[in-house]
Amino acid sequence: MSSYQHIQVPSAGQKITVSADNSLLVPDQPIIPFIEGDGIGVDITPVMLRVVDAAVAKSYDGRRKIHWMEVFAGEKSTRLYGPDVWLPDETVQAVREHVVSIKGPLTTPVGGGIRSLNVALRQALDLYVCLRPIQYFDGVPSPLKEPHKTNMVLFRENSEDIYAGIEFAAGSEQAKKLIALLQNDFGIQKIRFPETSGIGIKPVSREGTERLMRKAIQYAIDHDKPSVTIVHKGNIMKFTEGAFRDWGYGLAAKEFGGELIDGGPWMRVKNPHSGKFITVKDRVADAFMQQILLRPAEYSVVATLNLNGDYLSDALAAQVGGIGIAPGANLSDTVAMFEATHGTAPKYAGKDYVNPLSEILSAEMMLRHIGWKEAADLIIQSLRRSILSKKVTYDFARLMDGATQVSCSGFGQVMIDHM
Ligand SMILES: NC(=O)C1=CN([C@@H]2O[C@H](COP(=O)(O)OP(=O)(O)OC[C@H]3O[C@@H](n4cnc5c(N)ncnc54)[C@H](OP(=O)(O)O)[C@@H]3O)[C@@H](O)[C@H]2O)C=CC1
Numbered sequence: 001m002s003s004y005q006h007i008q009v010p011s012a013g014q015k016i017t018v019s020a021d022n023s024l025l026v027p028d029q030p031i032i033p034f035i036e037g038d039g040i041g042v043d044i045t046p047v048m049l050r051v052v053d054a055a056v057a058k059s060y061d062g063r064r065k066i067h068w069m070e071v072f073a074g075e076k077s078t079r080l081y082g083p084d085v086w087l088p089d090e091t092v093q094a095v096r097e098h099v100v101s102i103k104g105p106l107t108t109p110v111g112g113g114i115r116s117l118n119v120a121l122r123q124a125l126d127l128y129v130c131l132r133p134i135q136y137f138d139g140v141p142s143p144l145k146e147p148h149k150t151n152m153v154l155f156r157e158n159s160e161d162i163y164a165g166i167e168f169a170a171g172s173e174q175a176k177k178l179i180a181l182l183q184n185d186f187g188i189q190k191i192r193f194p195e196t197s198g199i200g201i202k203p204v205s206r207e208g209t210e211r212l213m214r215k216a217i218q219y220a221i222d223h224d225k226p227s228v229t230i231v232h233k234g235n236i237m238k239f240t241e242g243a244f245r246d247w248g249y250g251l252a253a254k255e256f257g258g259e260l261i262d263g264g265p266w267m268r269v270k271n272p273h274s275g276k277f278i279t280v281k282d283r284v285a286d287a288f289m290q291q292i293l294l295r296p297a298e299y300s301v302v303a304t305l306n307l308n309g310d311y312l313s314d315a316l317a318a319q320v321g322g323i324g325i326a327p328g329a330n331l332s333d334t335v336a337m338f339e340a341t342h343g344t345a346p347k348y349a350g351k352d353y354v355n356p357l358s359e360i361l362s363a364e365m366m367l368r369h370i371g372w373k374e375a376a377d378l379i380i381q382s383l384r385r386s387i388l389s390k391k392v393t394y395d396f397a398r399l400m401d402g403a404t405q406v407s408c409s410g411f412g413q414v415m416i417d418h419m
């Protein structure tokens with residue numbers, strides 16, 4: 001067992017491990033690390049832990065139990081490890097060694113200050129898929145007339161794009177050098193205000209695109225989905241977003257036997273399990289943004305780049321009730337870290353007010369990921385009953401007729417009562 005500086009290893013429980021074919025070996029008493037998170041993390045994470053413990057206890061009569069191990073990042077880490085230590089090495093190490101973990105949101109300042117710890121964790125562990133399902137539950141208030149028609153699974157590339165964090169401030173030596181290089185060696189004369197421009201770099205690779213696309217198509221096959229849509233802005237950013245589209249289609253052809261439909265570029269891939277065809281298509285991101293509102297039923301699995309995926313996940317969440325009910329997972333081929341789509345919502349921090357469902361549903365994805373289907377199903381069943389009971393947090397209560405508003409922990413209790 002590793003020795004850590006501040007992480008307390010539970011006295012019972014074992015690590016989840018990975019077998020040679022990358023499948024998980026999950027003991028009945030796994031140790032699972034969690035990061036509480038900044039802002040509303042202090043509210044939602046304890047509620048998530050209670051709800052998950054209740055679902056596991058009820059589903060397995062005590063035979064199975066999660067031994068939670070708190071690991072630290074963000075503001076809590078600076079209080080423990082020192083003012084400059086936002087993401088201790090031992091946190092990354094513990095998350096890697098324990099294979100499956102869950103985290104609350106972490107703050108990233110706008111403009112200056114530290115770079116995103118969320119992105120740093122994804123990069124350090126090469127969690128290259130950000131998987132965000134968008135699903136409607138009956139009774140959840142939505143701005144749409146037919147919210148159940150929005151049923152998508154977003155595969156957001158999680159390791160590249162402008163999110164790589166390669167940017168240089170206006171006036172910095174690096175920005176000046178890069179601008180000079182572009183002007184002198186590449187003949188670029190169209191930087192409108194070279195003296196006062198910041199510069200950002202957008203790396204998008206074939207390998208990065210292909211591994212993301214492989215997961216998206218495989219997901220469509222495994223879950224018998226009708227289509228995979230590549231969303232990009234390839235008309236403007238030809239060699240990054242346009243290449244993402246082309247490499248995506250290329251991968252569909254090369255590895256999944258994709259055939260052109262009517263001369264292309266759309267393709268069809270045969271699902272070897274169901275025998276049905278999966279349409280692989282693409283949409284330019286702006287057009288896609290209007291179609292998800294007007295014709296959401298036409299979209300199922302979506303594969304996109306990092307920044308598009310960030311915007312789209314909140315926009316799609318709004319269609320089915322908002323980012324209070326928007327879960328997610330960050331995945332590599334082995335390590336998985338589950339986290340809500342939303343951030344730290346600082347104005348509500350510590351008020352026991354917000355909706356804990358995004359993090360609870362992220363935990364539900366985690367339970368399914370480790371094969372604890374009964375506990376995951378129980379959480380979904382209880383969620384459905386809890387929504388129909390109309391005892392909900394402020395975000396739903398303000399849009400629901402006849403609702404009783406409950407606190408964040410109060411909603412956790414409503415869910416436990418409905419198990
Ligand atoms: N993965 C992560 O850890 C993420 C971190 N962040 C970080 O979080 C910080 C705050 O970001 P911000 O732009 O305010 O976005 P947030 O997602 O934190 O919050 C925006 C709004 O969304 C609603 N909301 C968020 N969470 C919930 C919830 N659990 N229940 C109900 N409603 C919710 C609230 O809406 P309303 O005002 O209508 O009540 C809130 O004001 C930033 O530092 C950002 O970088 C952002 C996204 C992801």
Ligand SMILES: O=C(O)CCC(=O)C(=O)O
Nearest residue numbers: 107108116118119310341
């Ligand atoms: O890292 C952050 O602060 C924001 C990340 C984010 O918005 C996301 O992953 O959806």
Ligand SMILES: [Mg+2]
Nearest residue numbers: 310311314341
């Ligand atoms: Mg986001």
